[in-house]
Amino acid sequence: MAAPLLSVRDLIVEFPTRRGTLRALDRVSFDIAEGEVLGMVGESGAGKSLTGAAIIGLLEPPGRIAGGEIWLRGERIDNLPREKMRRVRGRRIGMVFQDPLTSLNPLYTVAEQLIETIRTHMDLSEKEARARAVGLLDRVGIPAAARRIDDYPHHFSGGMRQRVVIALALAAEPELVIADEPTTALDVSVQAQIIDVLKEICAERGASVMLITHDMGVIAETADRVAVLYAGRLAEIGPVRDVIQAAEHPYTAGLMGSIPTLTQTAERLTQIPGSMPRLNAIPQGCAFNPRCPKVFERCYRDQPNLIARADGRHVSCWLYDAQEKEVSHG
Amino acid sequence: MADVLLSVEGLTRRFDVSKPWLNRVIEREERQFLTASENVSFEIKRGETFALVGESGSGKSTIAKMIVGLLEPSAGVIRFDGQQMDFASGAAMRTLRRRFQMIFQDPFASLNPRWRVEDIIAEPIRTFGLLRGAEISKEVGRLLDLVGLSAADGAKFPHEFSGGQRQRIAIARALSSKPEFIVCDEPTSALDVSVQAQILNLMRDLQDEFGLTYLLISHDLSVVRHMANRIGVLYLGRLVEVAESKRLFTDPQHPYTRMLLDAVPDLALSGRRRMPVTGEIPNPINPPSGCTFHPRCPKVMDICKASNPPDYPTSTGTAACHLLAPQEVASTGR
Numbered sequence: 001m002a003a004p005l006l007s008v009r010d011l012i013v014e015f016p017t018r019r020g021t022l023r024a025l026d027r028v029s030f031d032i033a034e035g036e037v038l039g040m041v042g043e044s045g046a047g048k049s050l051t052g053a054a055i056i057g058l059l060e061p062p063g064r065i066a067g068g069e070i071w072l073r074g075e076r077i078d079n080l081p082r083e084k085m086r087r088v089r090g091r092r093i094g095m096v097f098q099d100p101l102t103s104l105n106p107l108y109t110v111a112e113q114l115i116e117t118i119r120t121h122m123d124l125s126e127k128e129a130r131a132r133a134v135g136l137l138d139r140v141g142i143p144a145a146a147r148r149i150d151d152y153p154h155h156f157s158g159g160m161r162q163r164v165v166i167a168l169a170l171a172a173e174p175e176l177v178i179a180d181e182p183t184t185a186l187d188v189s190v191q192a193q194i195i196d197v198l199k200e201i202c203a204e205r206g207a208s209v210m211l212i213t214h215d216m217g218v219i220a221e222t223a224d225r226v227a228v229l230y231a232g233r234l235a236e237i238g239p240v241r242d243v244i245q246a247a248e249h250p251y252t253a254g255l256m257g258s259i260p261t262l263t264q265t266a267e268r269l270t271q272i273p274g275s276m277p278r279l280n281a282i283p284q285g286c287a288f289n290p291r292c293p294k295v296f297e298r299c300y301r302d303q304p305n306l307i308a309r310a311d312g313r314h315v316s317c318w319l320y321d322a323q324e325k326e327v328s329h330g
Numbered sequence: 331m332a333d334v335l336l337s338v339e340g341l342t343r344r345f346d347v348s349k350p351w352l353n354r355v356i357e358r359e360e361r362q363f364l365t366a367s368e369n370v371s372f373e374i375k376r377g378e379t380f381a382l383v384g385e386s387g388s389g390k391s392t393i394a395k396m397i398v399g400l401l402e403p404s405a406g407v408i409r410f411d412g413q414q415m416d417f418a419s420g421a422a423m424r425t426l427r428r429r430f431q432m433i434f435q436d437p438f439a440s441l442n443p444r445w446r447v448e449d450i451i452a453e454p455i456r457t458f459g460l461l462r463g464a465e466i467s468k469e470v471g472r473l474l475d476l477v478g479l480s481a482a483d484g485a486k487f488p489h490e491f492s493g494g495q496r497q498r499i500a501i502a503r504a505l506s507s508k509p510e511f512i513v514c515d516e517p518t519s520a521l522d523v524s525v526q527a528q529i530l531n532l533m534r535d536l537q538d539e540f541g542l543t544y545l546l547i548s549h550d551l552s553v554v555r556h557m558a559n560r561i562g563v564l565y566l567g568r569l570v571e572v573a574e575s576k577r578l579f580t581d582p583q584h585p586y587t588r589m590l591l592d593a594v595p596d597l598a599l600s601g602r603r604r605m606p607v608t609g610e611i612p613n614p615i616n617p618p619s620g621c622t623f624h625p626r627c628p629k630v631m632d633i634c635k636a637s638n639p640p641d642y643p644t645s646t647g648t649a650a651c652h653l654l655a656p657q658e659v660a661s662t663g664r
């Protein structure tokens with residue numbers, strides 16, 4: 001098997017506070033293969049954005065990586081000096097955030113921003129960079145790109161701005177694009193267009209994508225595999241179809257049942273009681289134990305690790321531990 | 331059960347979005363108006379859930395606010411239980427106001443942060459003088475219990491609760507004046523799906539128990555599908571289609587409805603082929619001529635650019651699209 005493009009191993013992110021250290025990510029491990037789209041889902045506060053921020057080296061202090069390793073194509077990047085990491089960011093890893101205005105500077109035209117990004121990372125003349133920028137805008141579906149490139153961000157609608165941000169993220173031909181809720185602020189009709197553009201262009205250029213969202217529908221249509229985060233821990237990871245149609249972790253199963261769909265006719269939605277614990281109140285053992293319909297005694301005692309399952313799936317739940325076989329299925 | 335509780339007819343609201351007078355004179359500009367709701371008519375039957383769906387800016391909240399009396403219509407009539415709402419008459423509005431309530435999208439902004447939860451919930455009871463003294467706190471305890479919180483939570487402040495719990499508090503407050511009709515403007519949009527499921531289930535249980543009538547506003551078609559009996563689809567302030575829920579999803583009549591349905595990501599992984607969605611919502615200050623959807627419509631005809639389609643009857647409602655015109659009219663349009 002080819003080495004993965006990105007490999008995250010036992011990543012721990014902590015926030016030191018006056019009342020003790022909060023562990024926001026707890027031993028998160030996953031790979032992203034070359035050309036793969038990995039979806040990352042979870043409730044608000046589960047740690048999705050932190051995972052992305054840790055990978056690109058943009059954790060906001062006092063947040064810090066307290067353990068684990070991050071490898072990009074065989075090179076360790078979690079301990080790179082700042083200047084080196086800055087080169088990785090933008091050149092090798094592109095980013096798309098929820099709010100296009102955080103990535104675009106309102107004071108500069110789209111052309112100025114694109115050309116600067118291109119020239120920072122690629123050895124091109126002003127003229128070549130401009131031609132490339134127009135080509136990119138055209139590619140992401142901005143009509144009359146050659147003319148509109150000299151407009152300022154606020155001249156574009158929300159959906160158009162997000163296209164510009166995608167163009168910006170792809171400007172230097174990165175190997176990996178991290179998209180954090182790229183369509184959450186947009187209308188459904190525009191959302192579908194943006195996701196299509198992102199997916200198509202990345203496929204075209206062989207870039208891998210880490211797609212962060214809490215919209216399972218978007219993941220279902222876009223991702224190859226999906227990772228489910230709960231309270232800073234990876235609950236389950238596997239091929240999208242398997243996880244959606246036959247979730248193994250009780251949390252994922254509950255989550256899937258709680259989503260209303262266009263085709264189901266159920267009177268009531270599945271309901272997971274309670275809510276995700278805050279970082280300072282994560283229970284001992286499995287973090288999901290207070291809400292889990294299948295909880296048993298071991299769940300209160302030990303924290304489950306990822307357990308390998310068939311077809312490349314992994315789940316961190318004691319129900320799937322070899323020792324528990326008789327308990328869970330008997 | 332089939333009687334009409336709320337009806338709106340020709341409901342229209344224009345906003346003056348002109349630049350200041352001096353700028354207009356200097357730049358030789360006309361006054362500018364934005365029509366957030368144009369000639370909207372629908373009825374809601376007692377005990378049913380009627381939903382309004384539409385993209386951002388389509389006029390959903392504007393209509394909701396006019397119905398609950400927070401915004402005055404520029405034209406049109408709203409009738410509640412047969413009685414016409416009269417914005418000029420404060421007294422008449424007050425008696426009506428008690429019979430309906432509103433739940434807003436943002437449970438963080440809609441609860442006064444300096445009030446204890448018990449006072450927030452009791453406010454409508456006090457305003458309308460429904461109960462007094464110890465009876466009030468007993469009722470508040472009962473309401474908290476009803477929405478899945480506990481009486482002890484009444485002494486806390488809103489910031490001590492999660493988003494989903496705050497929306498429960500907002501629902502308890504809305505129920506406290508024993509309304510018959512509740513307008514819910516994006517009640518779960520700010521919540522995670524697992525919390526959304528709790529709130530939607532709660533809304534259903536309360537409807538079954540008290541025979542409540544809901545106007546549900548949402549941009550999420552799957553939520554609307556799950557909750558509503560009938561649905562109205564808004565586009566740029568106009569109601570383009572009204573239909574029974576099941577019918578709307580299996581057999582949409584308006585091309586915009588079809589496009590919205592196609593845009594919803596498919597969780598069932600059925601491999602359904604989607605029609606590519608084109609274009610974005612145009613500027614509402616200068617809406618396109620004729621059918622305002624024509625620049626994005628895959629089935630556009632000449633007539634669509636020239637004239638605004640009337641509401642044509644469909645099997646369970648109406649749709650405003652020239653495609654539905656009786657044959658001879660449509661053929662001249664080709």
Ligand SMILES: Nc1ncnc2c1ncn2[C@@H]1O[C@H](COP(=O)(O)OP(=O)(O)OP(=O)(O)O)[C@@H](O)[C@H]1O
Pocket residue numbers: 015022024042043044045046047048049050051060061062063214279
């Ligand atoms: N500066 C900080 N200090 C303390 N805790 C923090 C800080 N920044 C983030 N956190 C916590 O880290 C956890 C994960 O946050 P993160 O932003 O990754 O969530 P998320 O999954 O992206 O959620 P959302 O869907 O709301 O964006 C949250 O519980 C958050 O409160």
Ligand SMILES: Nc1ncnc2c1ncn2[C@@H]1O[C@H](COP(=O)(O)OP(=O)(O)OP(=O)(O)O)[C@@H](O)[C@H]1O
Pocket residue numbers: 345346347364365366384385386387388389390391392393549614
């Ligand atoms: N007070 C106001 N002054 C000027 N324009 C307004 C005002 N209130 C609303 N509008 C405009 O009216 C239109 C409809 O707004 P409305 O808030 O009803 O939309 P909505 O369907 O609720 O959208 P969303 O899904 O974003 O909440 C929008 O174009 C909005 O900008």
Ligand code: SF4
Pocket residue numbers: 249250251286287288289290292293294295296299304316317318319
């Ligand atoms: S480990 Fe136990 S509590 Fe956690 S999800 Fe599995 S069964 Fe539930």
Ligand SMILES: [Mg+2]
Pocket residue numbers: 048049050
């Ligand atoms: Mg986030």
Ligand SMILES: [Mg+2]
Pocket residue numbers: 390391392
């Ligand atoms: Mg609104």
